[in-house]
Every structure is written in structure tokens, then in C-alpha cells.
Amino acid sequence: MNFDPRYSGRSFTSVGTRPIRPDGVDKVTGRARYGADFNMAGQLVGRILRSPHAHAIIRKIDTSKAEKLAGVKAVITAKDLPDLTDGDAAMYDILDNSMARTKALYDGHAVAAVAAIDARTARQALKLIEVDYEVLPHVTDVDEAMKHSAPLINDAIFTEGLEEKPVKPSNVTKRTQYGHGDVHQGFGEADFVVERSFKTEQTHQGYIEPHACVASVNPDGTADLWVCTQGHFVYRQHCAQLLGLEASKLRVTSSEIGGGFGGKTHVWAEPVALALSRKAGRPVKLVMTRDEVFRASGPTSATSIDVKIGAKKDGTITAAEATLRYSCGPYAGMWAEIGAMTAFACYKLENVKTVGYEVLVNRPKTAAYRAPSAPMAAFAVESAVDELAKEIGIDPVDFRIKNAAQEGTRASYGPVYGPIGIGPTLEAVKNHPHMKAPLGTNQGRGMACGFWFNFGGQTCTDLNIGMDGSVSLAVGTVDVGGSRASLSLVAAEELGIDYAHVKAIVADTSSLGYNDMTDGSRGTFSSSMATISAARNAIKILRERAAQMWDISVDDVAWEKGHAVAKGEKHGNLGKLSLKEIAAESGKTGGPIAGHSELVADGAGVSFATHICDIEVDPETGSTRVLRYTVVQDAGKAVHPTYVEGQYQGGAAQGIGWALNEEYIYGKDGRLQNPGFLDYRIPVCSDLPMIDTQILEIPNPNHPYGVRGVGETSIVPPLAAIANAVSNAVGVRMSHIPMSPPRILAALEAERERFSR
Amino acid sequence: MVEVTLWGSLGAAAGGQSKLDIEAKDIRELFRKLSEQYPAFEPLIDRGIAVAIDGTIYRDTWSKELPPGAEIFLLPRLAGG
Numbered sequence: 016m017n018f019d020p021r022y023s024g025r026s027f028t029s030v031g032t033r034p035i036r037p038d039g040v041d042k043v044t045g046r047a048r049y050g051a052d053f054n055m056a057g058q059l060v061g062r063i064l065r066s067p068h069a070h071a072i073i074r075k076i077d078t079s080k081a082e083k084l085a086g087v088k089a090v091i092t093a094k095d096l097p098d099l100t101d102g103d104a105a106m107y108d109i110l111d112n113s114m115a116r117t118k119a120l121y122d123g124h125a126v127a128a129v130a131a132i133d134a135r136t137a138r139q140a141l142k143l144i145e146v147d148y149e150v151l152p153h154v155t156d157v158d159e160a161m162k163h164s165a166p167l168i169n170d171a172i173f174t175e176g177l178e179e180k181p182v183k184p185s186n187v188t189k190r191t192q193y194g195h196g197d198v199h200q201g202f203g204e205a206d207f208v209v210e211r212s213f214k215t216e217q218t219h220q221g222y223i224e225p226h227a228c229v230a231s232v233n234p235d236g237t238a239d240l241w242v243c244t245q246g247h248f249v250y251r252q253h254c255a256q257l258l259g260l261e262a263s264k265l266r267v268t269s270s271e272i273g274g275g276f277g278g279k280t281h282v283w284a285e286p287v288a289l290a291l292s293r294k295a296g297r298p299v300k301l302v303m304t305r306d307e308v309f310r311a312s313g314p315t316s317a318t319s320i321d322v323k324i325g326a327k328k329d330g331t332i333t334a335a336e337a338t339l340r341y342s343c344g345p346y347a348g349m350w351a352e353i354g355a356m357t358a359f360a361c362y363k364l365e366n367v368k369t370v371g372y373e374v375l376v377n378r379p380k381t382a383a384y385r386a387p388s389a390p391m392a393a394f395a396v397e398s399a400v401d402e403l404a405k406e407i408g409i410d411p412v413d414f415r416i417k418n419a420a421q422e423g424t425r426a427s428y429g430p431v432y433g434p435i436g437i438g439p440t441l442e443a444v445k446n447h448p449h450m451k452a453p454l455g456t457n458q459g460r461g462m463a464c465g466f467w468f469n470f471g472g473q474t475c476t477d478l479n480i481g482m483d484g485s486v487s488l489a490v491g492t493v494d495v496g497g498s499r500a501s502l503s504l505v506a507a508e509e510l511g512i513d514y515a516h517v518k519a520i521v522a523d524t525s526s527l528g529y530n531d532m533t534d535g536s537r538g539t540f541s542s543s544m545a546t547i548s549a550a551r552n553a554i555k556i557l558r559e560r561a562a563q564m565w566d567i568s569v570d571d572v573a574w575e576k577g578h579a580v581a582k583g584e585k586h587g588n589l590g591k592l593s594l595k596e597i598a599a600e601s602g603k604t605g606g607p608i609a610g611h612s613e614l615v616a617d618g619a620g621v622s623f624a625t626h627i628c629d630i631e632v633d634p635e636t637g638s639t640r641v642l643r644y645t646v647v648q649d650a651g652k653a654v655h656p657t658y659v660e661g662q663y664q665g666g667a668a669q670g671i672g673w674a675l676n677e678e679y680i681y682g683k684d685g686r687l688q689n690p691g692f693l694d695y696r697i698p699v700c701s702d703l704p705m706i707d708t709q710i711l712e713i714p715n716p717n718h719p720y721g722v723r724g725v726g727e728t729s730i731v732p733p734l735a736a737i738a739n740a741v742s743n744a745v746g747v748r749m750s751h752i753p754m755s756p757p758r759i760l761a762a763l764e765a766e767r768e769r770f771s772r
Numbered sequence: 773m774v775e776v777t778l779w780g781s782l783g784a785a786a787g788g789q790s791k792l793d794i795e796a797k798d799i800r801e802l803f804r805k806l807s808e809q810y811p812a813f814e815p816l817i818d819r820g821i822a823v824a825i826d827g828t829i830y831r832d833t834w835s836k837e838l839p840p841g842a843e844i845f846l847l848p849r850l851a852g853g
Contacts, residue, residue, distance in 0.1 A: 352848060431827045617833040
């Protein structure tokens, strides 16, 4: 990488300010174009037939009647999406999930699709498709699926990671282990030991915009896809591989995105839309209904976690251990492994051991959800940490401060930390007015910590300077949280011009080099690094052009505050040339002025947060109300503080919904009972207090401005912070998420019975 | 020579070993030698392995140098949301 990413400690003019986002007006006036807003002449309507069974062999599919219906232009099954994955197991799973091959593996699994002239005809056609199923026993619960008696979802799966190679297939695809030291010895040194079991139910990211695309495959083998995605380059790779297209001949344009949070990081219905278009010879628009989004896109894991932590009387943790079981849907994943890596990452531990089990169930394919797997592990660990503090008789904040990881600590997942922010977030919480505010009857306060890795990745940007001196910035990371504004600030900062003169767009896959998707909190971290690099490349050219205009050596031209400045005594009377003046002459000094950058942004820097929650519980009904909520998180450097705060608030809001209400509920028949926002209740504005935020800025040494990712960590502490608050309010440890009114009432009732015995 | 620690599910690819000594100047050479000595690593490297050098995680910068005496950990490549 021909770019020095090290933190330089510079002062800022544009970065750190709060201009209005360039996409804001279009979004609030309805002009912004989301996935379903794109239309093509002659487009057909695509619809997918989905399995009503949780687990069934597909004996035969008869599409003949549907094909004969007037207005139907194409009907496809798995035969129209043959396996081109060439041994790539992860892509095969994505293919099979897009269109079932031999078995339907969950309620909602796609088995066939149609393209017709309108939605009514398409729906009629779906009813005419005859599928002969052999219904199989199913399992949807993560603990049940681990039992030897459980129905096998894939008899080719033998558990990886065991000391002895298993002789029988299993629903457990993999066992992983992390840690160091000797936990047995550590527990032997403990004066207090807390050992508890926890469960969390499956939740959906709850993005408001459903999966939507328009696919158009041309007779010459080229194709276009307009789609709502977190990564249009990744979608291009996936679709090209699954459809047998050349990647460069498939142009993918990303729409505005109404939320993704990890759920739009791989393809779902897009290969189906392309296959329908290929067969029909016309463009096909495919928009999932909300029912389909719940049943057939990727929610997070349901989990079952055991935690054991021991500490001395002085509050030093001597050992920590966790066993984490995460559901993966019907395809292998590494969700428990991530939980095992993150569970104790906040703490300085001599003896720690975590074991993860990846478990297949007859539910939709698990997808990433904002710091995937970390919130559930944090819920279990931070609940146990709180309880241990109580048993020792030490303040829970002080207990965490005493045991917090710091620079030089060996992380529970292996490496030794560099400069990190867990200690400062805890100190900030300890001193925050929120912690000292009085509480009323039936009210409780909880706090908890959280960790996430943050990623970088492949990134490419173009920066073009117009002849009027305005700047267009083309980036390849989809803007999910205000990154166009942030990246414009970065370009303005580096060039030394006003933010108002920079316009950032998300370019399509044919206009820019490959970009990894917007995941892992990488959008602003990675693309700001590439933008800085592109701007510096443009400045080189600006200096050369100024040198031409002055007829002096480029070595004598410096770039200061948006101007070329001639250096040296002999050039003392040359004054300055602004970017605008140099751009105006560009046609006569060598043509357009642009800066390009392609790089791998690595060294994203780990992230920590600590949250505080006040909650009121009605002991009669079990209903809860969040009274006050505070997020303290390290941002490295907040490029656009308003959007950093927005990320903090958004993560907390999603966490509040997850902790208190959201839950996939399956019937005994293995069918999802609540696939809609009426029965799957995400929090709305009236459910939430204003979420307070405090941004800490501990610079990331691996970014020129010190930026860290900020998008995900904010969802890690809420489950635990809220569980600790509820537990403190009602005096009973809550061990099952969500803490819906019936669960809180049941916990209170159980406690009453325990005392009455 | 750098000492490389294998974490999580990666140890199985090296026959159950958790630490390896490998002569490598950068991540590219480390991966090449790992594949030569332990063929089971090749598909894992193709899928993606993250390398933590003195605590900083690198996922794709194969040109990153491995300083003498640095702490090198190989970790599975993770998903993000």
C-alpha cells in the first residue's frame, strides 16, 4: 500500500463539524430512491413460492399449470439455478438458501419462483405450482437441536473441532475454543464464584426497507441489477458466480438503503430475480413482503449460554469460563465462535476459557446483525459480572474498572491489546451525572460494557475536480449511516476547501474498482482512508499544474489550506493559487485533475462502549419503560459527530427492542407465528427516551485522523445493561431475553414461590 | 523466524498444534509456508484468515511485514454487520 496510514495528530477544520447530510432532504421528502423505487420499461413482477414446512424433502415440483397461465413469462426452480459453486461451501449454502435443491429446510424456504406481467397474475401462478413434499420431523430450539434424539438437518455434517473424529452426523457443525491460563486453578483461587445459564431468542435486524431489486439480463450475456444492499460489489461477485456471468458484465447499482445492519451482506432473492429475467428475456422486479423478510431473510442466532466467573474478596477476577451455543439456521456458520471470542474481551483475565457450539436448526439462515454474536455473549457475561459484584459487595462499576482490559492486556481471544478505550468509558460512566440521579419505586439502574472488533478491507475511491473547482467524490461503500457527509468532510479537510464544494456519490460496480461491503463498522474508516489517499494524489497534480502556471519547479510548490504556495525567496512575489484557479486552467495545463486511490484499509482498531440504563417495571403487569439511557463509546475521531451519535443511539434503540420485546416465535409445527411488525414489535419513538451519548476520542494509531469504526459496538451492551436494570428493579435475576412482560411476571412469580416454600 | 499462535479452529489445520515457528518476513510468505507445510491451511487461507500483529488485526494486507519478535496470532476471518 503506497500510503502511510499512521495517525498524525493534526488539527482539523472540517472534520468534527456537523453539516447537514447531502442525502437528508431527499430522504425526508420521499425523493430518495430505494430498492423498490426503480422501474424499467417492460419489467415483470417476480414472486417466490416458499415452503410451508419447517423440514421436508421436495419429491417433485410440477410447474406446468403455472406456465400455461396467461401473463406468466417465466417459472423457475432450482434446475434454473444449477450449482456452479465449484466446491465453495459457503456459496453453495447461499445458493441453496436462494432456491432449495432437494429439501426445504425452514418455513419460508424458497422452492420456486415466477415472473408475470403483474402481481395478481404472479400470485395466481404461485398457487398453480404443485410441490410434492415429504414432511420430516423438525427442530427449531438450539438446545433441543443438540440432543442426540433431535431430527438431523444435514446428515453430511460431522462436528468439526472435536478431539476425536465423530462417527455419527450431528446438528452441531463445529466446536471452537478460546482462552488462556488454567481456569480450574483460577476458580480454586476464588473466594466467590457465580455460575448461571442464560438464553436469548432469535431477533431480526428489523430494517424498514425490505429486500428489493430489479434484474435485467440481456441476450448478449450482460446484465444489470439495481438493488438495496450493503455491498453492491459483493452482490455482483455472488450473482456472477451463481448465474455463471462474467463479473465485469454484470453492473450492479446500489439504491439508497433503508437499513441493513448485517442482513444485506449476502444475496437472498437477487439470483432468483436474475434467473427469472434470463428465462423471461425481460427485466424483473422482485420485492420481498414483510412476511418474507421475517421468514426468509437472515435473523441473528438464538442462544443458550452458561457462564462461570470467580473472584477474590478484593474484587480481582481469578477465572472466567463460558459455553456458548448459537443457532445458525440450517447452514453452517461461525456465530458461536464470534461469541466465544468477544465474550470476555472487556476484561484482563489470567485464566479464561470459552467454548462455542454452532448448531443447525430449522429456522432461516442466520445472518450478521450489528456486531454479530457479541450482544448475546455480553448479556450473559455482564449479567454474571453484576451478580458477582453484588456477592462480593463491591460497586459494579468499580468492579469492572478493577478488572478492565488495558494496553498490554492479553485479550481473551488471543492477541495483546494496543491502546484501547474500555477503561476510559468506565471512568466516564462512573463520573456521569446519570449514575448519581435518584431512582423511584419499581425503578432500577443497570450498566454494562461491550466490545467489537471493527474491520477495514478493500476500498477504492475516485476524486474528480471540476473546472469550476468543485469536487465530486465517488466511493464504493454503500452509505448506511451518513458516510457521504463524513467522506465529503474528509475530502474538504485534506484539500483545504469548503465542505459545500464537495459532492459524494456511491458509484456503481462498473465505475469503480472493487470495494468490500459496508459491514464491520468499516464504511467511514476505510473509505475515509482511501479518500485521504485520493485527495493527496490530486494535490500532487494540483501542485504540478500550479508549477506549470508559474513556470517554476514543482518542488518549490507546497499545498496549504486549499492553495498552492510558492516556496523559496526567489518566488516571494508569486502569491497563492487557489484550487479553483488551478482547476479553471486545467484544460490548458494537462487536462482533468483527479485523484484515485485503491488500498486495503487494515488496522481498524477495536472498540469498546459502556452503557447506563434506568428502567421502571410494573410489578402487576410485567411491562417495562426505559426512563433514561446513556451511551459512552470510543470513536477514535468523530468525523461527523452527529452521525456518530446517531450510530450510538441507533444501536441502543435496537438493543432496547431486542432486550424487551423482539422474538421469533415458532409454533409446534415449526412455522413462524409472528412474521410482521404488529406481532414482532420493534421499539418506536414513543417507546424510547432521548438516548444520551458521550463520544470519547482515543485515536486509532492506524488511521491518519485516528478514526475507528463506530457502527456496531453500540448494540453490544444494551441487552446486559437493561437486564441488569430490570434485575435491580424487581430484585430477581433476569436470565432470558427478551424480558417481555410474561417473562418478567413468570420470574417474579417463581421468586415468590421460592420464598413461600 | 517468528512464532505464530493459532487460535480457535485453526489449530486443527496444523495437526492440533497451537504454536508454530516459521521463517517469514511478511504475511504473504507466512501464508505460503503455512500452505506448504500444512496443506489443510490452503482452503482456510482462501476463505480468509486474519493476522494479529502485536494486537492489530490485518485481514487483507498480505504485504504487511512481521517484525522480529512480534506477537503473531492467526484468527478466523470474522463476519460483520
